[in-house]
Each structure stands twice: as C-alpha cells, then as structure tokens.
Amino acid sequence: MTQTSRRSTMVDVAREAGVSLKTVSRVLNEEIYVREETRVAVLEASEKLNYKLNQAARTLRAGSAQIVGLLVNNPSPGYLENVHLGALKQCHELSMQLVLDECPDGIEGVKRILQNLTPVGLIITPPLCDDPDVIALLESQNVSYVLIGPNDPDAARLSVNIDDIAAARDITEYLLNLGHRRIGYIRGHPDHGASSKRYQGYCEALAKFGLEPDENLIRQGFFDYASGLQCAESLLDMETPPTAIFASNDDMAAATIAAAYRRHIDVPGELSIVGFDDTSIAAIISPQLTTVRQPMADLAARAISLLSDNSSRRLNGDKTENNIFLDHSVIVRESAAALPAQ
Secondary structure, three states, X not given: OOHHHOOOOHHHHHHHHOXXXXXXXXXXXXXXXXXXXXXXXXXXHHHHOOOOHHHHHHHHXXXXXXXXXXXXXXXXXHXXXXXXXXXXXXXXXXXXXXXXXXXXXXXHHHHHHHHHOOOOEXXXXXXXXXXXXXXXXXXXXXXXXXXXXXXXXXXXXXXXXXXXHHHHXXXXXXXXXXXXXXEEEEEOOOOOHHHHHHHHHHHHHHHHOOOOOOHHHEEEOOOOHHHXXXXXXXXXXXXXXXXXXXXXXXXXXXXXXXXXXXXXXXXXXXXXXXXXXXXXXXXXXXXXXXXXXXXXXXXXXXXXXXXXXXXXXXXXXXXXXXXXXXXXXXEOOOOOOOOOOO
16 A cells, blocks of 8 residues: 555654654644745645645635644643644544644733634643633633643533542652652642642652651752753752652653763662653653653543534533543653662
8 A cells, every 4th residue: 555545644744744743733824933944845745645735724714624723831842742643633533623822922822823713622731721811711702622631620611631649649659669768859830730739649659658748859840851950950969869759741850860860870770760741752761761651642632522522422411521531550661670778
C-alpha cells in the first residue's frame, strides 16, 4: 500500500515536513508567525501527500466545518505535543477541524479565538481551565466547552481528569518503599490546580510512613526546565541533600538529572529521581526516567468526544458521565533505586 492510498492527515504532513503538529496547524490556519522556509516545507509536504490544504482552509473560512478550539498555556513542550496529538486524531475521527491557540494572555486569547472563529466548542487546558474570568466569558456567550484537569471537577459542567492526588501518592510511596526518607519535592506552577493536588499526594504518602513534610526539602518550580534546574541545584547544594527527588513534571525531573550530572552524582546509585506525566523526554534521557504516566493524548481525545456528545446518547442526562476520570500508572525505568546502605 502506498503512502497516498489512504487519506493523509496533519500527522503525515508534520512527519514529512519534519516539523511539529503545532507548526502544521499554524501554517494551515495561515498564522503570520511562521518562518517562510517552514511554511514552504509544510505546503510542499501537503502537496506531496495530497493533503487537501486549500479545501480545508476554505472550509474554515466559510464557517461550514465543525471547528473545535484547543486552548493551551503550558510551559511543557511534551504536554502540549501529547494533548495536541490526541485532540487532532479524535477530530479526524469525527470529521471535525481542530484549531490550536496558545493563550499566554489568558482571557484576551480566548476573546480572540471567539472573535475570529465560530467554534462548536472549546477544549480548555490548565491553567486556563481554572481562570474564573475565562469560564464566565464562555458561560455569558453560551459557548460549549470541556475542561481538562480542572482544580474542582465537581464544579465543572464537562471535564476529563486523572486523580493527581493518588498519582503523586503512588510515585512517592514507590520511593518510600525503596527505603528513601529524605525525599525532595519540586512543586509545579502555582497557577495550575494539579500542583496543589500533587503536593497533597506527596504529603499523604509521607504521612502513611509516619513522616512530616520537611519545608527544607521543598522548592517552588514552574513546570519548566529552567525552574527545575534551579530548584534541583538548590536541593543538591544542601549540606545534607535528599537521597531522592520527586519533580512534579518530567521537564523538571529531566533538569534534576542534568543538575546531578553536573555534580558527578550517580543516578540512581547516589540519588533517585522521579517525575510526572511520562512525556517523550522521559524515555530519551539517560538514565530513563521513572515517572507517572498521565494519559494526556487520551484525555484530549475524550474531551473532544465529550464535547461532541454533549447533547446526545452518551450523557443520557446522567451527571456522573460529565466528569470523566482516566487511569494513571507508575512507569518504572532506570532513574530510581533502593537507598544505598549507609
């Protein structure tokens, strides 16, 4: 079967052009902030694969397609890539068009997409999903929306989630069962609801083993590599550093491995490190990262389906189906080991 014997997708175009899905989306939606050589590469890949670029663009402009907006404002490239891919695949399955919009300016970005498009609904990711002004705007304009990982799922009309508290508790207990007691913790961005939940799970695991959280072992990160590096260096510079560090996302955990490498600290021989999310970086760094797998692509796909089925058969008026929880799992790789004998 040749490559063009099936209907090509944006995923195929991204692979052929050697760019990300986000870049393909920007080119297809004629955004101006794309380098010309990148735009040419995407257009050439679209033509080679017989991807109906012009038809899709005309459909979007004419407003005849079912358009879903995916609104993001997250510093983790791995998180964004996974969420985008999951939403994109599901939109293809449902013959819908996906428009990705980064909203670093919060509610202003949401206003912008509502002015430029007439979406059938929006998928709102953290931290936008916890911005009361954003929710109030959507409610006032009667816009359908699904929240991914809101701080309070019970207050959401429609949401998809994992149990961040249980997931953080599980990965912390994994370290405790390996014998670690001085476990450093790098918190996530304070504007993200998941940050407080993951810290709560960390504390609950310590309590189960009769331990209190030690503020000297806790640092404030922001879910990005740079803040993770700074926090890790601060922890490792302590007179008595932790024997293990739980960074509350993979970007910060990868930075912690880098900080240990700079100090010639063996991971996991002298220091165990775990993360959260199971983004692509977890499997490509050395040592490979033990982490919590959050099914980000599945969360986005379920959000698209939930939005599509909001008024049809799957809800059936049953409110318990409005807030969906997916399973997490601890992925054991190479970055954590039993506490060495003292």
